[in-house]
Amino acid sequence: MALHAKVRRVGNVAIVDLNGKITLGENTGILRDELRSLLAQGNKQIILNMADVSYVDSAGLGELVGAYTTATNQGGSVKLLNLQGKMRDLMQITKLHTIFSTFDNEQEAVSSFGAGATA
Numbered sequence: 001m002a003l004h005a006k007v008r009r010v011g012n013v014a015i016v017d018l019n020g021k022i023t024l025g026e027n028t029g030i031l032r033d034e035l036r037s038l039l040a041q042g043n044k045q046i047i048l049n050m051a052d053v054s055y056v057d058s059a060g061l062g063e064l065v066g067a068y069t070t071a072t073n074q075g076g077s078v079k080l081l082n083l084q085g086k087m088r089d090l091m092q093i094t095k096l097h098t099i100f101s102t103f104d105n106e107q108e109a110v111s112s113f114g115a116g117a118t119a
Contacts (some may be wrong), residue, residue: 001054002029005034008058013110014043014082019052022060031060035067035078044076049106051082061094068099077101081109 016034021027031048038046044080048067055065066079071078079101083091091097103109 002055003030005030007034007038010106010110013045013113015045015047015049015106016109017049018105021055021057022053022063023055024059028059029061031063031067035070039074039076040069044071044074046076046078047081047103047106047109048070048078049081050084050087050092053084053087054078056087056090061090061096063097064114065099077113079103079112081106 001020003022003026005020006017006019008017016038018031022031035046038083046067048064080091081103081119083102083104088102091100091102101109101112103112
């Protein structure tokens with residue numbers, strides 16, 4: 001299943017609703033291109049909604065780390081929303097839960113960016 005990304009905005013926060021698998025090849029390129037496009041447009045507060053992501057392989061994990069690094073280096077922030085069971089476990093096993101802020105509630109994720117996020 002190909003990865004699809006749909007961007008919506010809540011105040012100053014860009015929420016990327018992902019659907020499909022984040023795997024080696026074209027799927028990781030979709031995520032990378034979407035993130036770079038958002039940053040180029042000046043979006044610094046980004047939430048990746050993982051509710052409909054069915055699978056992430058090692059290349060997909062690498063792409064998530066790359067997204068985090070790219071955003072951070074440009075003064076931005078990437079947070080994760082709605083991690084599903086296996087993805088939540090994977091984040092624990094790989095210790096990536098210590099890097100990414102993760103949320104189960106969209107409003108809490110948006111509010112975590114502070115004042116102006118919900119404006």
